[in-house]
Amino acid sequence: MPDFVISTAKQDDWPALCRMIAYSFLEEPDEAIEEAEGHNFEPERTLLARRDDELIGSAAALTRRMAVPGGTVACGHVTQVAVVAHARRQGVLTALKKTQLADIRAAGEPVAALWASEGRIYQRFGYGLAARRMSVNIDAREVTLTAPADPSVRVRPAVPLEVRDELARVYDAAWPDRPGWSQRHESTWSYRLADPPSRLEGASPRRAVLAEQGGEVIGYALYRTKGDWDANGPNGTVDIIEVVAPSPGAYAALWRFLIGYDLTRTTSWWLAAIDEPLLRLVNEPRRLGARVGDSLWIRIVDLPAALAARRYAAPVDLVLDVTDELIPENAGRWRLAGGPDGATCEATTDAADLSLDVKALGSAYLGDGSLGPLAQAGLVVEERPGAVARASAGFGWHRAPHGIEVF
Numbered sequence: 001m002p003d004f005v006i007s008t009a010k011q012d013d014w015p016a017l018c019r020m021i022a023y024s025f026l027e028e029p030d031e032a033i034e035e036a037e038g039h040n041f042e043p044e045r046t047l048l049a050r051r052d053d054e055l056i057g058s059a060a061a062l063t064r065r066m067a068v069p070g071g072t073v074a075c076g077h078v079t080q081v082a083v084v085a086h087a088r089r090q091g092v093l094t095a096l097k098k099t100q101l102a103d104i105r106a107a108g109e110p111v112a113a114l115w116a117s118e119g120r121i122y123q124r125f126g127y128g129l130a131a132r133r134m135s136v137n138i139d140a141r142e143v144t145l146t147a148p149a150d151p152s153v154r155v156r157p158a159v160p161l162e163v164r165d166e167l168a169r170v171y172d173a174a175w176p177d178r179p180g181w182s183q184r185h186e187s188t189w190s191y192r193l194a195d196p197p198s199r200l201e202g203a204s205p206r207r208a209v210l211a212e213q214g215g216e217v218i219g220y221a222l223y224r225t226k227g228d229w230d231a232n233g234p235n236g237t238v239d240i241i242e243v244v245a246p247s248p249g250a251y252a253a254l255w256r257f258l259i260g261y262d263l264t265r266t267t268s269w270w271l272a273a274i275d276e277p278l279l280r281l282v283n284e285p286r287r288l289g290a291r292v293g294d295s296l297w298i299r300i301v302d303l304p305a306a307l308a309a310r311r312y313a314a315p316v317d318l319v320l321d322v323t324d325e326l327i328p329e330n331a332g333r334w335r336l337a338g339g340p341d342g343a344t345c346e347a348t349t350d351a352a353d354l355s356l357d358v359k360a361l362g363s364a365y366l367g368d369g370s371l372g373p374l375a376q377a378g379l380v381v382e383e384r385p386g387a388v389a390r391a392s393a394g395f396g397w398h399r400a401p402h403g404i405e406v407f
């Protein structure tokens with residue numbers, strides 16, 4: 001029997017929880033951060049572990065939908081996971097995760113998603129790496145955009161809080177089309193636009209730039225600037241927070257603004273998409289200083305509901321033999337049939353085309369490339385010749401999944 005108990009948080013647990021999380025992440029507690037992060041507090045979905053009344057661990061889920069190929073799905077956005085230093089490696093997180101997965105399933109969310117502080121933590125709980133990110137560190141004076149500027153698109157700098165409604169309108173129209181982007185509530189925007197001074201690290205407060213066409217805002221970017229001078233003169237940086245620009249004209253106009261900022265020499269963004277159009281839009285892609293990293297992790301919580309909630313780029317009719325140590329209802333053989341217009345997923349006794357663990361299914365879920373690398377890694381086993389190629393055509397998508405924000 002564990003010597004700690006798990007319970008659901010109450011509103012007034014927030015200050016203590018926030019302090020515990022700060023220490024766990026090697027930060028100092030800070031009132032401005034407590035207020036900002038408080039917008040992301042759903043007490044009834046926050047699990048606390050206590051030993052002798054001492055708060056020793058937490059794991060929370062936020063209620064937001066996430067875009068998946070061809071649709072959106074209810075998704076528990078897992079966050080605020082921490083265990084105090086002196087209670088680690090005693091099974092506290094394991095107990096929290098088991099309770100949390102059961103709660104997410106009971107809430108009718110077929111999928112859970114998270115950003116991992118360390119990738120090694122969550123794979124044992126059935127999370128698969130479902131989206132990669134690209135970080136860019138652009139040598140701005142060496143890079144220009146090759147597309148001609150669209151004279152009907154203008155950019156206008158703005159203070160983010162003053163254009164919050166315009167930002168939300170652009171984002172609301174865009175997020176369902178990009179797998180990995182999540183619905184934003186009023187509280188999400190309050191969190192997103194809060195700017196605790198201790199997080200500035202010498203940079204400016206958040207700034208916005210809007211792309212407008214015919215008086216309408218059609219795209220925006222959020223960024224910071226950081227001034228610097230060295231022996232050769234100006235050496236400032238533009239640090240991008242997000243770029244939301246569905247149309248080519250808005251996208252190019254915003255990037256032209258962000259790369260061409262006077263007195264800066266570097267434009268950086270650590271959360272660009274793996275298929276960022278910028279790669280195709282510049283004269284010198286190598287000078288983008290691009291690197292690939294991990295981004296969103298996905299846990300399939302209710303397998304038939306999750307697989308039926310997305311669409312498939314090509315027709316699929318596949319029997320998947322799935323293992324799942326933590327959620328036995330997911331284990332077994334499933335027939336997935338469908339295509340670009342929708343899909344069904346039902347239990348079957350037919351012979352399998354592919355066998356895989358639920359973790360590999362999580363990796364394929366948002367449509368990040370083909371199943372080939374998973375098969376080559378031994379994480380997907382082809383039971384019927386040609387099944388990996390057929391499944392890849394269906395599971396892939398015309399836009400790579402993108403984790404635009406850490407939640």
Ligand SMILES: CC(=O)SCCNC(=O)CCNC(=O)[C@H](O)C(C)(C)COP(=O)(O)OP(=O)(O)OC[C@H]1O[C@@H](n2cnc3c(N)ncnc32)[C@H](O)[C@@H]1OP(=O)(O)O
Nearest residue numbers: 079080081082083088089090091092093094114115116117
């Ligand atoms: C979604 C998010 O919020 S991500 C943020 C996660 N939080 C942090 O990184 C804050 C700092 N770290 C912590 O608070 C803790 O170390 C946690 C929450 C990551 C892990 O909590 P613990 O209670 O120690 O985990 P628990 O004891 O249940 O470990 C389960 C297993 O995972 C392993 N494990 C857990 N954390 C780690 C880690 N960071 N690195 C390597 N292995 C780990 C344990 O060794 C254990 O393995 P075993 O079953 O083979 O013995």
